[in-house]
Amino acid sequence: MSVLPLLVACISEAIVPSEKNRICVAFSGGADSCALLFSAERYARQTGCELSAAHVHHAIRGGEADRDASFCRSFCEERGIPFVLLSVDAPAYSKSQKISLETAAREERYRVLGAYCSEHRISHLLTAHHADDQIETVLQRILRGTDLQGLSGIHPSRSLRPGENPGVTLVRPFLSLPKSALLSLCREEGISFVTDSTNLATDSTRNRIRNELIPLLEQFNPNLRNALGRLSAAAARDEAFFQEITSSFCSGEEGEGIPLSRIRALHPAVRSRVLLALYERERIRLRGDTSNARSVTASHLASMEAILFSEAEPKQISLPGGLLFSVFPAGDLCSFRIEKGHASPEPFRAVLYPGIPAETPWDSVCLLWKSGSHDDSVTKLKNIYKFEITTTILSDTMNGSVQIRSRKDGVRERYRCGGHDTDVKDAVSSHRIPPEDRYRIPLFCDDSGIIWIPYCGIRDDVNPRGNPGGSTLHLSYFSNRRRTIHDPSGN
Numbered sequence: 075m076s077v078l079p080l081l082v083a084c085i086s087e088a089i090v091p092s093e094k095n096r097i098c099v100a101f102s103g104g105a106d107s108c109a110l111l112f113s114a115e116r117y118a119r120q121t122g123c124e125l126s127a128a129h130v131h132h133a134i135r136g137g138e139a140d141r142d143a144s145f146c147r148s149f150c151e152e153r154g155i156p157f158v159l160l161s162v163d164a165p166a167y168s169k170s171q172k173i174s175l176e177t178a179a180r181e182e183r184y185r186v187l188g189a190y191c192s193e194h195r196i197s198h199l200l201t202a203h204h205a206d207d208q209i210e211t212v213l214q215r216i217l218r219g220t221d222l223q224g225l226s227g228i229h230p231s232r233s234l235r236p237g238e239n240p241g242v243t244l245v246r247p248f249l250s251l252p253k254s255a256l257l258s259l260c261r262e263e264g265i266s267f268v269t270d271s272t273n274l275a276t277d278s279t280r281n282r283i284r285n286e287l288i289p290l291l292e293q294f295n296p297n298l299r300n301a302l303g304r305l306s307a308a309a310a311r312d313e314a315f316f317q318e319i320t321s322s323f324c325s326g327e328e329g330e331g332i333p334l335s336r337i338r339a340l341h342p343a344v345r346s347r348v349l350l351a352l353y354e355r356e357r358i359r360l361r362g363d364t365s366n367a368r369s370v371t372a373s374h375l376a377s378m379e380a381i382l383f384s385e386a387e388p389k390q391i392s393l394p395g396g397l398l399f400s401v402f403p404a405g406d407l408c409s410f411r412i413e414k415g416h417a418s419p420e421p422f423r424a425v426l427y428p429g430i431p432a433e434t435p436w437d438s439v440c441l442l443w444k445s446g447s448h449d450d451s452v453t454k455l456k457n458i459y460k461f462e463i464t465t466t467i468l469s470d471t472m473n474g475s476v477q478i479r480s481r482k483d484g485v486r487e488r489y490r491c492g493g494h495d496t497d498v499k500d501a502v503s504s505h506r507i508p509p510e511d512r513y514r515i516p517l518f519c520d521d522s523g524i525i526w527i528p529y530c531g532i533r534d535d536v537n538p539r540g541n542p543g544g545s546t547l548h549l550s551y552f553s554n555r556r557r558t559i560h561d562p563s564g565n
Contacts, residue, residue, distance in 0.1 A: 088247035106202035109256035166494030226310035356410035436514035438553040459552035474521030489524035
């Protein structure tokens with residue numbers, strides 16, 4: 075009996091029917107994703123929804139990765155499935171973020187897939203995670219140390235880009251099926267696929283769990299996969315119960331201050347979840363940060379709980395994302411607020427015209443000038459401001475006019491600098507710009523994006539070091555005013 079109807083049924087159960095459904099399969103070219111795309115094509119024919127496939131090239135594995143991309147394109151062309159190839163530089167991102175290559179590839183993959191789905195109004199992004207992936211994930215989290223939420227493993231669905239309307243739902247329809255079921259479909263239907271040679275390597279934790287630990291544990295319990303599956307399902311059920319209690323509590327506390335006595339009275343298992351949920355809610359409300367990153371650690375939660383029961387007044391701790399958690403025992407109050415120096419930037423944008431200083435909302439000035447033509451303007455501004463930094467860019471390779479603008483709060487902005495995509499947040503922190511100034515520094519841009527960040531690097535395509543004979547312009551940033559522009563005496 076063919077397993078195709080079962081796989082199609084799994085997709086059908088995972089997606090709420092709608093005339094607006096547009097589904098995209100994250101397509102790697104491996105056996106799992108080929109089985110998913112084959113089944114999704116059948117589902118799309120039955121329901122009439124739009125189907126596409128997206129392959130992400132991670133700049134890893136050299137020629138093998140190029141082979142996979144070519145295979146995926148051909149696979150889709152043969153079946154008339156719209157296909158898109160997306161590219162990221164996972165090694166560069168891994169280095170800049172100081173994270174593992176595996177983690178970097180995953181984060182970058184979901185970033186570009188999310189952006190593509192949002193741009194094309196995709197309602198559901200499907201991935202081919204299956205029961206074997208679930209078991210590996212649970213074991214990996216156990217080894218690292220986890221809580222009940224971690225034991226619940228991979229969720230069948232979640233919002234890919236929270237806060238968007240309409241949003242993109244990430245769906246894993248095959249989580250209840252073993253990998254063997256997907257391989258069976260490939261054999262039955264004669265579906266060809268590619269194999270990632272790194273899956274057999276032992277240089278990553280997940281590969282060692284798959285190839286070494288699970289076979290070893292199955293010697294103790296041949297029914298290990300079912301046992302861990304039951305554990306994960308039980309943890310997910312209990313976690314859903316705790317989350318329901320947490321949501322009920324938080325929905326009753328919509329103000330900026332939360333009664334301290336109410337949080338103190340909670341059971342510790344609920345209290346930690348409430349603190350995390352309140353932090354995530356306030357991170358969105360105060361900072362507009364809708365990323366999926368769970369940046370508050372167990373250590374942060376322990377510190378928050380510690381000051382909850384302190385009678386000294388007031389107590390506060392710094393949290394990731396530029397938030398402060400404060401406790402005021404005498405007033406029976408605790409609250410979240412933006413930490414000084416992390417306030418959201420005022421939305422600001424201005425076009426730079428040669429020789430005409432442009433003031434920012436943060437008491438600084440920017441200037442665009444050509445060599446020799448506006449030296450007087452530069453000299454006057456140097457007399458007014460204590461600090462000045464100037465860089466030179468190629469005007470020939472610019473796209474449009476030069477503008478200055480504020481950072482986009484809650485958005486991870488990048489520009490190509492030094493041969494890799496540089497994160498604005500990482501750039502300003504790595505150059506040791508004081509925290510209180512990081513959101514006040516204007517970004518110099520053209521129509522293609524960021525050109526230069528004061529203190530930091532220049533975008534590669536406008537860097538004169540790559541083309542010393544090209545036409546150039548100078549960009550200057552002046553800050554820390556020592557006298558007003560309108561006071562000629564300098565007093």
